[in-house]
Amino acid sequence: MPQSATQWGRTPSLPPTHYVDSRIYTDQTLFEEEQEKIFEKVWSLVCHESEVPNAYDFRRCQHMSGKELLVIRGKDMKIRTFYNQCPHRGNVIAFEPSGNAKRLTCIFHLWSFDTKGNCVEITREKEGFQDRLSKKDVGLREVKTDLSAGGFVWVNVDDDCGPLEEFIDGSLDCFQHEFSTKPLEIISYHKAIVPSNYKLWHDTNRELYHEYLHRHNRMVAVMQPGYFDRLYHIFGNGHMSADPMDTRYDAYEGYGGEQRKLGWPGGGDTIHKFSDLFPTMTFNLRPPALRIDTMVPLGPDKTIIEYRGLGIKGDTPAERAERFCDHNAVWGPFGRNLSEDQIAVVGQMMAIKTGRDNSYILHGREENGAHDDICLRHYYSEWSKRMGRSAADPFNEQAAVAAE
Amino acid sequence: MATTKTATKKPRSKSAAAAKPTLKKKVEFRFETLFEREKAVRELIARTCLTMDAYDFNSYLDLCHEDFQYTITTYSPELRKDIIWLDHDKMGMKTLLDVLPLHASDHFLRLTMSRHLSVYTIDYSANDTRASVVSGLQVFNTAKDGGVTELLSVAKYFDTVALEGGKASLLSREVRLDTRMLGETGSLIPF
Ligand code: FES
Ligand SMILES: [Fe+2]
Numbered sequence: 371m372p373q374s375a376t377q378w379g380r381t382p383s384l385p386p387t388h389y390v391d392s393r394i395y396t397d398q399t400l401f402e403e404e405q406e407k408i409f410e411k412v413w414s415l416v417c418h419e420s421e422v423p424n425a426y427d428f429r430r431c432q433h434m435s436g437k438e439l440l441v442i443r444g445k446d447m448k449i450r451t452f453y454n455q456c457p458h459r460g461n462v463i464a465f466e467p468s469g470n471a472k473r474l475t476c477i478f479h480l481w482s483f484d485t486k487g488n489c490v491e492i493t494r495e496k497e498g499f500q501d502r503l504s505k506k507d508v509g510l511r512e513v514k515t516d517l518s519a520g521g522f523v524w525v526n527v528d529d530d531c532g533p534l535e536e537f538i539d540g541s542l543d544c545f546q547h548e549f550s551t552k553p554l555e556i557i558s559y560h561k562a563i564v565p566s567n568y569k570l571w572h573d574t575n576r577e578l579y580h581e582y583l584h585r586h587n588r589m590v591a592v593m594q595p596g597y598f599d600r601l602y603h604i605f606g607n608g609h610m611s612a613d614p615m616d617t618r619y620d621a622y623e624g625y626g627g628e629q630r631k632l633g634w635p636g637g638g639d640t641i642h643k644f645s646d647l648f649p650t651m652t653f654n655l656r657p658p659a660l661r662i663d664t665m666v667p668l669g670p671d672k673t674i675i676e677y678r679g680l681g682i683k684g685d686t687p688a689e690r691a692e693r694f695c696d697h698n699a700v701w702g703p704f705g706r707n708l709s710e711d712q713i714a715v716v717g718q719m720m721a722i723k724t725g726r727d728n729s730y731i732l733h734g735r736e737e738n739g740a741h742d743d744i745c746l747r748h749y750y751s752e753w754s755k756r757m758g759r760s761a762a763d764p765f766n767e768q769a770a771v772a773a774e
Numbered sequence: 775m776a777t778t779k780t781a782t783k784k785p786r787s788k789s790a791a792a793a794k795p796t797l798k799k800k801v802e803f804r805f806e807t808l809f810e811r812e813k814a815v816r817e818l819i820a821r822t823c824l825t826m827d828a829y830d831f832n833s834y835l836d837l838c839h840e841d842f843q844y845t846i847t848t849y850s851p852e853l854r855k856d857i858i859w860l861d862h863d864k865m866g867m868k869t870l871l872d873v874l875p876l877h878a879s880d881h882f883l884r885l886t887m888s889r890h891l892s893v894y895t896i897d898y899s900a901n902d903t904r905a906s907v908v909s910g911l912q913v914f915n916t917a918k919d920g921g922v923t924e925l926l927s928v929a930k931y932f933d934t935v936a937l938e939g940g941k942a943s944l945l946s947r948e949v950r951l952d953t954r955m956l957g958e959t960g961s962l963i964p965f
Contacts, residue, residue, distance in 0.1 A: 558857060562960060564959070585878075586877075625869075626865075694858060694861075695861060698860060703960055706962060709879065709880070710877060
């Protein structure tokens, strides 16, 4: 039965944990609050160690708060992260996405820095500053950096943050063997700027029932035995993972009826596993390739999504080609799945950002299996805790009405 | 010496003039062949674009040689290496194109895709059975709603055309992308 305006606007007949107000995806004030209370507080994955394999390699990254970062491997082979911002008059120090430099010299007035963030040259220092300011006062702003199993580089711009391991809280333990048997190596990187909210992308990565959207996933997974029995596992800080599942690639027409063969060291040949970490990170292993999603939210309706493909360091050329081919068939820029997912989240934003009449997004499935919404409810319980607002009633309107 | 050379040139030029009808005949013959050959090459490359623009994948495959190889490549400044984003032989390409209509694509929903092509250079192999063709490519998205057109990608085609049995067919294509960020929703459809 179609709904009237009143029916459309009323709160769903579900507990408030089982839906969210659509304005959490569109409101500018809430977005700015998320920057302060979430992005600048949590650990975020910025790259893989193989993106800076050698001493003096650097990689320019963008933190989820939007801040320009520079990840550098020092002569001591330690990976450090700094703001990619010159302490003199604020220019970015590295313009290139990656490179190798013993000294980082700002192009503007040629101040130089070493890979530990020390300022090593101020042009005409004595003449300009006499003894009022010296190199030791103007080092780069260092950002807390740590590596998780498998060589993923995480940063936290909050100097008072807790340890990375505590933040991850075991949510990546399901990859324990896959991340430790052989070293990993990046094989693909690309990004997209989508006119949508970062949480909508992450929601899509979490809930499995959107697999109806993907011809590929319908065939290789949804229609296969055992699919609906997969259970979600929830961890602290809003993270989750799901039970692994054997994937029947040979059931999808696009692979010409062939099952994948190469596999992943320490894991099954065709075992699909994934973990989603609050607020923006996804680890998705479909042997023979691993996909990592990270995001830089630019506004409530604009998000950079970064996609990384990983293989195994030391692959033979034939193995690498196979990993690449299988990765790109689904997750490359011309692959089947990412584009479909992007259409979905762009479509959601097209609909919910227009009009002043509020709507609700349902997270109400309870079926104790692959299509349970516990994965989303868990995320929004963390979001609500950090924001000090209910995702179902972010502006306290329901509470106010109830009090009248 | 120089004087002698100049002196000998004049008679040679005379004799060339005397042989003009033969030379002219030869030049005309070669020109006609080259013209037709080049026309076949240019039309083939253009037809690959037109058939793909029309999502007429079977006609596209008919333009491809049995030994067809297709790749989409680019350079990643982030990883400082070349990347291959698609790599198929003719059978692989057919499998891909056959399955695409079963998928959700913005190019079936909100957008149409059009390829704009400029053939830059054509070089023939010594025995004239192969042509190496470099073309500039721009791919545009036009929205079905309102008809606004946006640039999706800038690239080059590096093609090898087989010229066999009086027919031109596409033997290999490397689509070398400059643009690596492909619009709001990417592209399932190869360029
Ligand atoms: S802003 Fe970098 S040296 Fe002046
Ligand atoms: Fe998806």
